Amino acid sequence: MFALMSNFVFVPALTYGSQLALGALGITLVFGVLRFANFAHGDLMAFGTMGVVLITYWLQAHGIGIDPLPTALLALPFGIALAVGASLLIDRTVYRFYRKRRAAPVILVVASVGVMYVLNGLTRFVIGAEDQRFFDGARFLISAGDFKDLTGLDEGVTIKLTQALTVVVAVLMVAALFWFLQKTRTGKAMRAYSDNEDLALLSGISPDRVVAVTWIIAAVLATVAGTLYGLDKSFKPFVYFQLILPMFAAAIVGGIGQPIGAIIGAYVVAFSEVMLTYAYKRALMYIGPEGWGPEGLMQILSTEYKFAISFLILVFVLLVRPTGIFRGKVI
Amino acid sequence: MSAILTRTRLAYLGIIVLLLLVGVFQSWSVALVMINLCLISAVMALGVNIQWGYAGLFSAGTVGFVALGGLAGVLISEAPVIEAWDVGGAGLIYSVATLAALIAAIFIIMSVMKPGTARRIVMTCVILGGYFAVRYFFDPATDAIEGVNPSAQGFLGGLGLPILLSWPVGGLLAALVAWGIGKVALGLRSDYLAIATLGIAEIVIAVIKNEDWLARGVKNVSGLARPMPKEIALQESPEFIGWIEWLHSGALSTVTGDERIQMLRDFAQQDAGTFVKLIYMLLFTVVLLILFALAQRALNSPWGRMMRAIRDNEVAAEAMGKNVTKRHLQTFILGSAVVGIAGAMLTTLDGQFTPGTYNPLRFTFLVWVMVIVGGSGNNHGSVIGGFLIWFAWVQAEPAGILLMDGLTFFMAPDNPVRLHLLDAAAQMRPLLMGLVLLLAMRFSPKGILPEPIRTAR
Amino acid sequence: MKKLLLATSVLALSATGLAGSAQAEVKLGVILGFTGPIESITPTMAAAAEMAMSEVSDSGKLLGGETVTSVRADSTCIDSAAATAAAERLVTSDNVAAIVGADCSGVTGAIANNVAVPKGVVMISPSATSPALTTIEDNGYFFRTAPSDARQGQVLADMMKDQGITEIAVTYTNNDYGKGLADSFQAAFEAAGGKVSISVPHEDGKGDYSAEVATLAATGSKELAVFGYVDQGGRGIIQSALDTGAFDKFVLCDGMIGDSLLEAFGDSLNGTIGTLPGNDGEGATKFLELAKAKGIDGSGAFAPESYDAAALLMLAMEAAGSTDRAAIQAKVLDVANGPGEPILPGELGKALEIIAKGGDVDYVGATGVELIGPGEAAGSYKELLVDGGKFTTVQIR
Incomplete structure (x- = not known):
């Protein structure tokens, strides 16, 4: 029973949640500091990951690797550099103009839609729309068979290397981010700026610096999230665009502008997607008496509506507690 | 004022020239297809302009309303499937009744019990119990309906009425749903509204895709009725052929026998398509003109003035005693209704309802580009934007191929770089759209036709 | 006047249309x-x-x-x-x-x-x-x-009956192809006395398929039929199913047959069967x-x-x-x-x-x-078996 649930619910949801969390963190930071919902975040992820994929191919072709870990980890810094460069360039050419004019947030949102289209096109232009697989290295940490042998249980638990990697890297990234925000001077400046822009300016914080640092962090998070996601599944530009929807939901559910909220929100979204659509038949069979089993599949909501769930939660949260779980920005 | 008038005229003239160029360099038939789709895009842009241009509402749910309009096309024009009603109608009615009872129960609890933990617990129990009760009736009914001849029917069918009726009905349906969404989402901060509506539109589309009993879901409904005869029927109708003979009597008189029959056949084939497209063009133009006239009137009325006041300074408008949330709801519903009408028109033109079509990139963000590039707040601007952006969207691909071909003409035909670039030419489309949007926002933030500055007289 | 306009425009259109017939x-x-x-x-x-x-x-x-x-x-x-x-x-x-x-x-x-x-x-x-x-x-x-998918559904059902499979879980890509195939397969399979334990759609191009696989696995069926595209959600489902150890034998439709699938999963697909239109291996x-x-x-x-x-x-x-x-x-x-x-x-x-x-x-x-x-x-289909990490043709149906 426990093994069953952890295999099909806990491990996948934790992995997916971690991938979403890194993305949602980027969205929420941009929102906190620059005060707009960045629709281009998914495509920034794709753009950065594209860099990682291309470098990975190059490394693989030259036989450079760090077996059993995937080569992509070596290529990651290059992808990050690409994404950072791109987002700084975009900020310089697009967003700064509106920021200086103190344009309404909606204008920035629309501008981000424009950026989304451009990045979307550029990524496919360079790498094409095809599916790319760049994973190498070991596949499993524990496979279902090993687990059964090890514990003597009926149900297996598998943990893939990429899953473990995702969670570990996500935890490291989040820890580093929080350390940065809480302990360093620049991090504090960012929080102050996010909290009260005018006051922060008065106390001598350079807005350009804060904004630049925000973009750098957002790009790093986006590339790491995109790469982890691509390693775990595969890289396809179209999917990355689709990912912004659950990421937005996660950011708002957690309380937008609140880094900790984005993380919690991401897990809420991931776990409810899996748990609400899970068929509890087999799980109930383990709890219930011997030989007893429910008639139906005991599914709360059919999987067709999986993707609607994040939005149902979103709508629910907006109705009941519009600021999200952790009080986010004022609405 | 007159400068704007000149600008408007020039813009319309520009569009006409563009379409003429398509006619000359590609073909007149393509030009007609483009005009029809431009007209629909213009109606959509008009709807979004009512929301954004008049009231400053950023709704990213346009695609949902387009889909609802399309759904109306099926629900109105398809013949009812009697057998499906027989096997599942009763169950559906029971489940609707249960749902109504559930909603009533919720309201009763809300009014009888005091807020607190007790109410929360009772409420949760009632909602959960009610949910399973509804499913108890609903699931077998829909299974039965979907089991009726699944490859061709498997849904309840429609009302069997003329499809033209679906245009106003599509608008109504969209308005109804917009009312519900507006109640939930309006009053949120502007970009929250965008995300909430984006999500709700996804939910609307998920429902249309997965509830097969309603409109066959992803299995599509094709071969919808048309407001005019089909091209193939026309080609065989003696009346139409007689008309063709009269029209082309000059050319036909030069040949005889088999050659004449062949020529007549070719003419009939050409003209039947043109004839159908011209009728669509006429219908769409009438709709656009009516909606445009209404929108213009509204904009210039005291109501329009109030809306602009609210858009430009919500706080001040509220202080003047205007009910901002209510006005927002009103414009949201009106704009959505217009988008719904456009959705029904599009489904009619396509002759099929394919829920897989409804993608936010195409129907939400692209329409946004139309409104912003055209000039938000200006109805002429929306129409121009609808024409221009649709034009660019369709022509970006051949233009991309031409461009890539031109850029790489010096390379060998099998040069990998050249081949890669040619392959990627179709991807020019999003790139171009993004650039157009960003450049327009930066260098001409008010759009091609800015909103006229109205001064008190 | 209107008629004249109409007539001239129609004439102009036909003229260009006909002129184009002579091509270089x-x-x-x-x-x-x-x-x-x-x-x-x-x-x-x-x-x-x-x-x-x-x-x-x-x-x-x-x-x-x-x-x-x-x-x-x-x-x-x-x-x-x-x-x-x-x-x-x-x-x-x-x-x-x-x-x-x-x-x-x-x-x-x-x-x-x-x-x-x-x-x-x-x-x-x-x-x-x-x-x-x-x-x-x-x-x-x-x-x-x-x-047409109607034919393939029948072929798949026959193939499973011959393999002695009586119960199967189905997942299909949520479009007219997948849904149509899933419907026709289910009808044919049930007519032959089989049982489809669950039929779950998956959306192509989405982020994560663990919820679908969890649901499919919960039925307790031993085999999973995947009706989708090899480069799309279908592969995501297979990957997720293999990763969690939920299924190790799959039944694939034509859209799922592709070398990229084998490249990705190789030997772990051994025993998987599938259908692909075609009547002899030579042409392919x-x-x-x-x-x-x-x-x-x-x-x-x-x-x-x-x-x-x-x-x-x-x-x-x-x-x-x-x-x-x-x-x-x-x-x-x-x-x-x-x-x-x-x-x-x-x-x-x-x-x-x-x-x-x-x-x-x-x-x-x-x-x-x-x-x-x-x-x-007409729809003659090859019955394929993954053996040693390769697709091999078993017979023609």
């Missing part, structure tokens, strides 16, 4: 979804179709040495309006002789209804498999080299060789069907002796079916020669083309 070179339209949800499989499909065209051009035997060029257009897979506009451009502006395409059943229906049939242009779709397309009013202008093997020589992934979903669609059109052109659209239409069935010399991929030059001499050909191609009834593939 032969053009074939290739309308596939180069952007949109299936953008990851279309480049290979187009390349396969173009491979047939260059084969014919290089042979120099089409209508006495004509060269064939391909004009690509984007169907977007989902946007019927854009697809119609693109098809209209192909037909009236580029003056293509015939069309290879479209891909997704929705846009294919729109193009057939609104452009190809009214204009009298043959279109052969390599991948639109929806049973609903069998009954469209096509005036004989719509063909497809991919069989030849096609794979040809494609490999050109650097194309011949095993990509619907790539062989695309090659066949283009080849059929060109053979029909030769048989018609002209690029006249109506004449091509009249000959498609003749060259596709027997009697006549069987033609495999890479033998297009030979086929053209036979036709030019007045002989008969029976185009077999990469997928064993045999068009029946309303111009669709």
Whole structure:
């Protein structure tokens, strides 16, 4: 029973949640500091990951690797550099103009839609729309068979290397981010700026610096999230665009502008997607008496509506507690 | 004022020239297809302009309303499937009744019990119990309906009425749903509204895709009725052929026998398509003109003035005693209704309802580009934007191929770089759209036709 | 006045339309979804179709040495309006002789209804498999080299019965292809006494499929039928199922057969069975060789069907002796079916020669083309088994 649930619910949801969390963190930071919902975040992820994929191919072709870990980890810094460069360039050419004019947030949102289209096109232009697989290295940490042998249980638990990697890297990234925000001077400046822009300016914080640092962090998070996601599944530009929807939901559910909220929100979204659509038949069979089993599949909501769930939660949260779980920005 | 008038005229003239160029360099038939789709895009842009241009509402749910309009096309024009009603109608009615009872129960609890933990617990129990009760009736009914001849029917069918009726009905349906969404989402901060509506539109589309009993879901409904005869029927109708003979009597008189029959056949084939497209063009133009006239009137009325006041300074408008949330709801519903009408028109033109079509990139963000590039707040601007952006969207691909071909003409035909670039030419489309949007926002933030500055007289 | 205007515009349109009939070179339209949800499989499909065209051009035997060029257009897979506009451009502006395409059943229906049939242009779709397309009013202008899903559902059910599978979980891609196939399979399987324990849709191009796999696994069925696309959600499902150890034996439909699947999962798929349209391995093997020589992934979903669609059109052109659209239409069935010399991929030059001499050909191609009834593939299927990390043909159904 426990093994069953952890295999099909806990491990996948934790992995997916971690991938979403890194993305949602980027969205929420941009929102906190620059005060707009960045629709281009998914495509920034794709753009950065594209860099990682291309470098990975190059490394693989030259036989450079760090077996059993995937080569992509070596290529990651290059992808990050690409994404950072791109987002700084975009900020310089697009967003700064509106920021200086103190344009309404909606204008920035629309501008981000424009950026989304451009990045979307550029990524496919360079790498094409095809599916790319760049994973190498070991596949499993524990496979279902090993687990059964090890514990003597009926149900297996598998943990893939990429899953473990995702969670570990996500935890490291989040820890580093929080350390940065809480302990360093620049991090504090960012929080102050996010909290009260005018006051922060008065106390001598350079807005350009804060904004630049925000973009750098957002790009790093986006590339790491995109790469982890691509390693775990595969890289396809179209999917990355689709990912912004659950990421937005996660950011708002957690309380937008609140880094900790984005993380919690991401897990809420991931776990409810899996748990609400899970068929509890087999799980109930383990709890219930011997030989007893429910008639139906005991599914709360059919999987067709999986993707609607994040939005149902979103709508629910907006109705009941519009600021999200952790009080986010004022609405 | 007159400068704007000149600008408007020039813009319309520009569009006409563009379409003429398509006619000359590609073909007149393509030009007609483009005009029809431009007209629909213009109606959509008009709807979004009512929301954004008049009231400053950023709704990213346009695609949902387009889909609802399309759904109306099926629900109105398809013949009812009697057998499906027989096997599942009763169950559906029971489940609707249960749902109504559930909603009533919720309201009763809300009014009888005091807020607190007790109410929360009772409420949760009632909602959960009610949910399973509804499913108890609903699931077998829909299974039965979907089991009726699944490859061709498997849904309840429609009302069997003329499809033209679906245009106003599509608008109504969209308005109804917009009312519900507006109640939930309006009053949120502007970009929250965008995300909430984006999500709700996804939910609307998920429902249309997965509830097969309603409109066959992803299995599509094709071969919808048309407001005019089909091209193939026309080609065989003696009346139409007689008309063709009269029209082309000059050319036909030069040949005889088999050659004449062949020529007549070719003419009939050409003209039947043109004839159908011209009728669509006429219908769409009438709709656009009516909606445009209404929108213009509204904009210039005291109501329009109030809306602009609210858009430009919500706080001040509220202080003047205007009910901002209510006005927002009103414009949201009106704009959505217009988008719904456009959705029904599009489904009619396509002759099929394919829920897989409804993608936010195409129907939400692209329409946004139309409104912003055209000039938000200006109805002429929306129409121009609808024409221009649709034009660019369709022509970006051949233009991309031409461009890539031109850029790489010096390379060998099998040069990998050249081949890669040619392959990627179709991807020019999003790139171009993004650039157009960003450049327009930066260098001409008010759009091609800015909103006229109205001064008190 | 209005009538006059109408008349003149109609005249102008017809004049340009007719003037275009005299062409310098032969053009074939290739309308596939180069952007949109299936953008990851279309480049290979187009390349396969173009491979047939260059084969014919290089042979120099089409209508006495004509060269064939391909004009690509984007169907977007989902946007019927854009697809119609693109098809209209192909037909009236580029003056293509015939069309290879479209891909997704929705846009294919729109193009057939609104452009190809009214204009009298043959279109052969390599991948639109929806049973609903069998009954469209096509005036004989719509063909497809991919069989209708109704047939494949039956074949899959037979195959499972022979394997002794009585209960199976099904997941399908949530579009008309997947859903139609899942429905027809379920009907056939249940008629044969089997039981579908659950039928779960999956959306292509989404982020995560663990919820679907969890639900599928919860049924306790031993095998999983995956009706989807090899580069899309279908692979995500298989990956997730293998990763969690939920299933290790799969039943695959034609859209799922592809070498990229084996590259990704290799030996872990051993024992998996599948169906692919085709009647003997020879054509398919030849096609794979040809494609490999050109650097194309011949095993990509619907790539062989695309090659066949283009080849059929060109053979029909030769048989018609002209690029006249109506004449091509009249000959498609003749060259596709027997009697006549069987033609495999890479033998297009030979086929053209036979036709030019007045002989008969029976185009077999990469997928064993045999068009029946309303111009669709008859549907003989290869039963495939993954053995040692490779697809092997077990038998023909």
